[in-house]
Amino acid sequence: MFLKQLDTLGFKSFAERIRVDFVPGVTAVVGPNGSGKSNITDAIRWVLGEQSAKSLRGSKMEDIIFQGSDSRKPLNMAEVTLTLDNTDHKLPVDYHEVSVTRRVYRSGESEFLLNKQQCRLKDITDLFIDSGLGREAFSIISQGKVEEILSSKSDDRRIIFEEAAGVLKYKNRKKQAEYK
Numbered sequence: 447m448f449l450k451q452l453d454t455l456g457f458k459s460f461a462e463r464i465r466v467d468f469v470p471g472v473t474a475v476v477g478p479n480g481s482g483k484s485n486i487t488d489a490i491r492w493v494l495g496e497q498s499a500k501s502l503r504g505s506k507m508e509d510i511i512f513q514g515s516d517s518r519k520p521l522n523m524a525e526v527t528l529t530l531d532n533t534d535h536k537l538p539v540d541y542h543e544v545s546v547t548r549r550v551y552r553s554g555e556s557e558f559l560l561n562k563q564q565c566r567l568k569d570i571t572d573l574f575i576d577s578g579l580g581r582e583a584f585s586i587i588s589q590g591k592v593e594e595i596l597s598s599k600s601d602d603r604r605i606i607f608e609e610a611a612g613v614l615k616y617k618n619r620k621k622q623a624e625y626k
């Protein structure tokens with residue numbers, strides 16, 4: 447499984463439709479301070495289901511919608527699509543390619559799509575859990591994260607190992623079964 451493409455429209459500083467192609471090998475994103483490098487990883491975390499505006503460096507979810515600039519009006523919607531190559535079927539679905547889309551409107555409405563079909567946040571979370579790319583996963587290491595892991599409580603650190611070992615899925619299912 448690997449990231450192929452990221453498409454954004456109206457997400458944070460990306461007012462226009464932007465496409466990032468991740469070619470095999472290492473992709474480095476360079477640019478001056480404030481040019482939107484971190485907004486790219488924010489877009490990836492958001493489309494994978496991040497629900498905390500704070501961890502996306504805002505105070506409310508609306509903050510991720512392009513808020514206008516000197517030359518452009520604010521937009522009413524943000525949309526991000528992440529396309530993954532799934533020829534190794536790491537993601538437990540039949541598709542060779544998986545695309546995840548998330549949209550949010552200023553009115554507060556939001557939607558998720560999996561290969562262009564509407565779905566729930568839970569479907570996305572379930573699909574990516576234990577794949578190493580989930581919202582809570584450590585495939586995205588942000589500034590300060592390494593230090594946070596090293597200084598975390600042993601219970602919190604245990605979650606990291608459980609995700610890496612692939613048992614988080616079963617623990618979550620058990621918890622859900624107990625609620626029913």
Ligand code: ATP
Nearest residue numbers: 458459479480481482483484485509510511512513
């Ligand atoms: P650094 O090198 O300092 O880490 P960076 O390239 O990672 O910078 P980002 O943090 O990705 O930069 O981008 C910050 C920019 O995104 C700021 O200029 C900010 O005004 C802009 N921005 C954030 N949210 C929005 C929004 N909703 N609408 C328009 N612009 C936004």
Ligand code: MG
Nearest residue numbers: 480483484485
């Ligand atoms: Mg940054």
